[in-house]
Amino acid sequence: MKDINRNKKLLDAMASGNFFLVGLMGAGKTTVGRCLAKATHKEFYDSDHIVEARTGVRIPTIFDIEGEQGFRQRETEALRALASQRGIVLATGGGAVISEENRQILSAGGYVIYLRASPEDLYARTKHDKNRPLLQTADPLARLTELFAIRDPLYHAVADLVVDTSRQSVNSLTQQILKILNWPDNDHCER
Numbered sequence: 221m222k223d224i225n226r227n228k229k230l231l232d233a234m235a236s237g238n239f240f241l242v243g244l245m246g247a248g249k250t251t252v253g254r255c256l257a258k259a260t261h262k263e264f265y266d267s268d269h270i271v272e273a274r275t276g277v278r279i280p281t282i283f284d285i286e287g288e289q290g291f292r293q294r295e296t297e298a299l300r301a302l303a304s305q306r307g308i309v310l311a312t313g314g315g316a317v318i319s320e321e322n323r324q325i326l327s328a329g330g331y332v333i334y335l336r337a338s339p340e341d342l343y344a345r346t347k348h349d350k351n352r353p354l355l356q357t358a359d360p361l362a363r364l365t366e367l368f369a370i371r372d373p374l375y376h377a378v379a380d381l382v383v384d385t386s387r388q389s390v391n392s393l394t395q396q397i398l399k400i401l402n403w404p405d406n407d408h409c410e411r
């Protein structure tokens with residue numbers, strides 16, 4: 221039953237529906253998502269960018285003023301609005317799977333791809349970035365390891381497809397995803 225639903229979701233996503241990318245900070249949701257959207261001729265959205273555009277400030281400022289809880293509320297509103305669209309590739313924020321409500325929104329609205337990476341790879345990709353409030357700690361690798369333990373099962377629970385992103389460039393990862401999906405034309409993403 222699960223496989224039949226998954227195939228139905230994939231066919232719908234490939235026609236005029238949606239692909240959603242989930243995974244931890246640094247998994248490549250934003251960069252791979254942009255590439256995948258180009259290659260599939262779909263519109264690219266990032267829920268973090270929508271939250272920032274609607275709020276008028278960057279994510280660290282939202283965390284400072286409203287706390288993580290305030291950000292999560294805004295994130296859920298953005299996800300609900302985005303998932304009701306058609307023909308999009310959506311990069312979610314790493315914490316989008318924490319709430320059951322969000323997982324249902326994602327699961328019902330599109331084909332969900334989990335970009336999986338080790339905490340070490342995630343750390344290497346995010347260590348110079350200051351825009352991820354959850355990683356502004358004395359030991360970001362330990363934080364990523366903790367978050368991986370909590371969230372990996374949640375990403376798996378919502379995912380229709382899991383892709384290992386270690387030792388792969390963004391372009392080859394996008395090509396690999398297109399191949400797994402049997403995407404008919406092999407459009408490249410010029411990055």
Ligand SMILES: Nc1ncnc2c1ncn2[C@@H]1O[C@H](COP(=O)(O)OP(=O)(O)O)[C@@H](O)[C@H]1O
Nearest residue numbers: 244245246247248249250251345385388389390
């Ligand atoms: N597969 C990959 N290999 C190497 N670097 C990557 C890969 N995926 C993403 N990156 C790099 O890691 C950083 C974080 O990527 P990003 O797309 O912002 O992740 P996310 O949106 O999942 O947090 C960016 O500098 C990006 O270019």
Ligand SMILES: O=C(O)C1=C[C@@H](OP(=O)(O)O)[C@@H](O)[C@H](O)C1
Nearest residue numbers: 244245246268313314315352353
């Ligand atoms: O993992 C998280 O809880 C978060 C991930 C971030 O997005 P990226 O996964 O794109 O970095 C952003 O939504 C926010 O800083 C919280």
Ligand SMILES: [Mg+2]
Nearest residue numbers: 249250311312
């Ligand atoms: Mg991102």
